[in-house]
Amino acid sequence: MAAKPKLRRRIWTTALGWLAAGILFFPIFWMVLTSFKTEVEAIAIPPKLFFQPTLENYSTINDRTDYFSFALNSVLISVGSTLLALLFAVPAAYAMAFFPTKRTKGTLLWMLSTKMLPPVGVLVPIYLIFRNLSLLDTRIGLTIIYTLINLPIVVWMIYTFFKDVPKDILEAGRMDGASTRQEVFQVLLPLALPGIASTGLLAIILSWNEAFWSLNLTTTNAAPLTTFIASFSSPQGLFWAQLSAASSLAIAPILIFGWLSQRQLVRGLTFGAVK
Amino acid sequence: MSSTLAVQPNQRTSSKRQVSTLPLVGPSVVVLLIWMIVPLVMTLWFSLQHLNLLNPDNNSFAGLSNYIALLSTPALWISIFNTLVLVGSVLVITIGLGTLLAVLFNEEFWGRSIARLLAIAPFFVMPTVSALIWKNMLMHPVNGLFAYITRSLGFGAIDWFAQYPMLSVILIVSWEWLPFALLILLTAIQSQDDEQVEAARMDGAKSLAIFRFITLPHLGRAIAVLAMIETIFFLTIFAEIFVTTSGGPGLATTNLAYFIYLRALFEFDVGGASAAGLLAVILANIVAIFLMRIVARNLDV
Numbered sequence: 161m162a163a164k165p166k167l168r169r170r171i172w173t174t175a176l177g178w179l180a181a182g183i184l185f186f187p188i189f190w191m192v193l194t195s196f197k198t199e200v201e202a203i204a205i206p207p208k209l210f211f212q213p214t215l216e217n218y219s220t221i222n223d224r225t226d227y228f229s230f231a232l233n234s235v236l237i238s239v240g241s242t243l244l245a246l247l248f249a250v251p252a253a254y255a256m257a258f259f260p261t262k263r264t265k266g267t268l269l270w271m272l273s274t275k276m277l278p279p280v281g282v283l284v285p286i287y288l289i290f291r292n293l294s295l296l297d298t299r300i301g302l303t304i305i306y307t308l309i310n311l312p313i314v315v316w317m318i319y320t321f322f323k324d325v326p327k328d329i330l331e332a333g334r335m336d337g338a339s340t341r342q343e344v345f346q347v348l349l350p351l352a353l354p355g356i357a358s359t360g361l362l363a364i365i366l367s368w369n370e371a372f373w374s375l376n377l378t379t380t381n382a383a384p385l386t387t388f389i390a391s392f393s394s395p396q397g398l399f400w401a402q403l404s405a406a407s408s409l410a411i412a413p414i415l416i417f418g419w420l421s422q423r424q425l426v427r428g429l430t431f432g433a434v435k
Numbered sequence: 436m437s438s439t440l441a442v443q444p445n446q447r448t449s450s451k452r453q454v455s456t457l458p459l460v461g462p463s464v465v466v467l468l469i470w471m472i473v474p475l476v477m478t479l480w481f482s483l484q485h486l487n488l489l490n491p492d493n494n495s496f497a498g499l500s501n502y503i504a505l506l507s508t509p510a511l512w513i514s515i516f517n518t519l520v521l522v523g524s525v526l527v528i529t530i531g532l533g534t535l536l537a538v539l540f541n542e543e544f545w546g547r548s549i550a551r552l553l554a555i556a557p558f559f560v561m562p563t564v565s566a567l568i569w570k571n572m573l574m575h576p577v578n579g580l581f582a583y584i585t586r587s588l589g590f591g592a593i594d595w596f597a598q599y600p601m602l603s604v605i606l607i608v609s610w611e612w613l614p615f616a617l618l619i620l621l622t623a624i625q626s627q628d629d630e631q632v633e634a635a636r637m638d639g640a641k642s643l644a645i646f647r648f649i650t651l652p653h654l655g656r657a658i659a660v661l662a663m664i665e666t667i668f669f670l671t672i673f674a675e676i677f678v679t680t681s682g683g684p685g686l687a688t689t690n691l692a693y694f695i696y697l698r699a700l701f702e703f704d705v706g707g708a709s710a711a712g713l714l715a716v717i718l719a720n721i722v723a724i725f726l727m728r729i730v731a732r733n734l735d736v
Contacts (some may be wrong), residue, residue: 205578279671375677411564417559418555434623
């Protein structure tokens with residue numbers, strides 16, 4: 161008797177849960193489906209659910225649009241800015257986690273608060289500085305911006321991961337006469353590596369998808385995929401099948417990274433205020 | 436817990452290493468300080484100048500006249516109103532639906548982990564791609580899927596971006612951010628005390644009552660944090676508008692961010708754009724102050 165309402169409840173939640181997931185995922189599904197159609201099928205009315213799939217869009221996309229140079233920009237800029245941010249953040253997080261002073265909390269909070277500056281507030285000066293230093297439409301320029309906008313989150317997350325490393329282990333190494341350098345490189349970093357890696361993953365996701373600075377500071381040479389895809393918005397660029405293929409390729413790696421780092425995402429983007 | 440580490444900088448315990456922290460923390464602090472101060476001071480300075488890049492010789496001190504001119508521009512007030520409508524609507528939609536979805540995904544059901552992966556996917560799609568999927572494949576008045584559906588139902592096609600431009604942008608942004616709300620609220624709901632819920636259920640409490648009197652109060656803080664983080668992001672929504680409506684038709688979807696962009700990079704009115712930029716900073720800071728208070732309370736150093 162008792163099992164029956166439980167079963168019924170489970171059937172209901174399964175149906176509702178999958179319905180919600182289906183609705184939310186549908187636009188992505190539709191885009192991936194369109195990427196396997198011909199241009200004529202892509203705009204056909206009534207919309208085609210079943211068709212002879214083609215890989216033509218994927219093979220022609222690079223011939224017609226130079227897709228891979230934009231993809232390369234995205235990879236170089238997001239990975240470069242992430243590595244740079246880690247280079248700045250790891251020493252800072254180390255100092256703050258293991259040698260806190262009375263100023264540490266204030267420093268951390270101040271760093272996080274820089275994330276709350278709206279980018280449009282500084283669009284004009286950044287644009288002019290970039291123009292005067294010839295940084296407009298360069299990979300270096302965008303890499304610098306992304307390093308700076310992600311640095312607070314990266315410092316904060318690595319700080320929390322360092323705090324989770326048991327003090328006893330470091331203590332033991334110290335007793336055995338390990339130098340500071342050995343302690344950091346042979347004990348601490350290996351222990352914190354999964355945390356550092358997932359922090360890096362989050363920073364790559366955020367840089368890859370960033371679309372305010374990339375749209376305003378790049379046009380062609382250094383344009384990452386966000387800017388490239390935006391160029392499809394012009395009326396003469398209405399090649400839906402091609403747009404879908406380009407978009408599918410652009411989001412696939414990040415979707416996988418995102419699925420892998422959901423937990424860190426919550427932690428990083430709420431600064432630990434939601435546990 | 437970490438109170439043992441609360442030592443003064445100069446009197447370390449013997450087992451502590453002598454590490455000078457300044458060279459370690461310094462670089463991060465310096466670059467962030469430059470990043471924060473220099474552009475902001477420049478924005479403030481520009482906002483007090485008559486400076487138009489189309490006419491660079493005609494450069495003079497303006498005092499507050501940029502601000503006065505700005506505040507008497509109807510376009511500014513329209514863009515602020517649009518910003519508030521956009522932020523408010525997306526907040527209500529994402530937090531309302533996000534709470535329901537979080538409760539749903541907190542229940543055990545078949546294939547839950549896969550369903551959850553699908554549900555959070557939109558958050559990882561870059562904004563320009565999201566905007567174009569919706570603009571072309573779903574909302575296009577002739578070839579879009581929505582037009583096909585409404586025509587089949589006998590309502591005729593809707594030209595979304597012409598007839599309901601703001602609603603269209605709201606739908607796109609909500610679709611992008613609902614998964615974020617779901618993720619945050621699901622994390623919060625999972626820290627709920629299961630025994631308390633079980634005890635209430637034993638006492639005969641209905642699901643709705645449990646939600647109203649146990650789950651919702653438990654989620655209170657998470658919802659507050661979520662609302663503030665979303666507000667800070669939504670105040671400067673840009674790519675979605677840039678790709679779909681370009682702020683139009685007319686000024687129907689011009690928010691504050693897009694207004695500043697038009698002023699700065701189309702009219703090259705550096706002074707006016709800077710004054711509007713400072714306005715955006717002030718608006719964001721009002722929210723940020725409350726958010727930082729909650730973050731500070733949760734930060735144990």
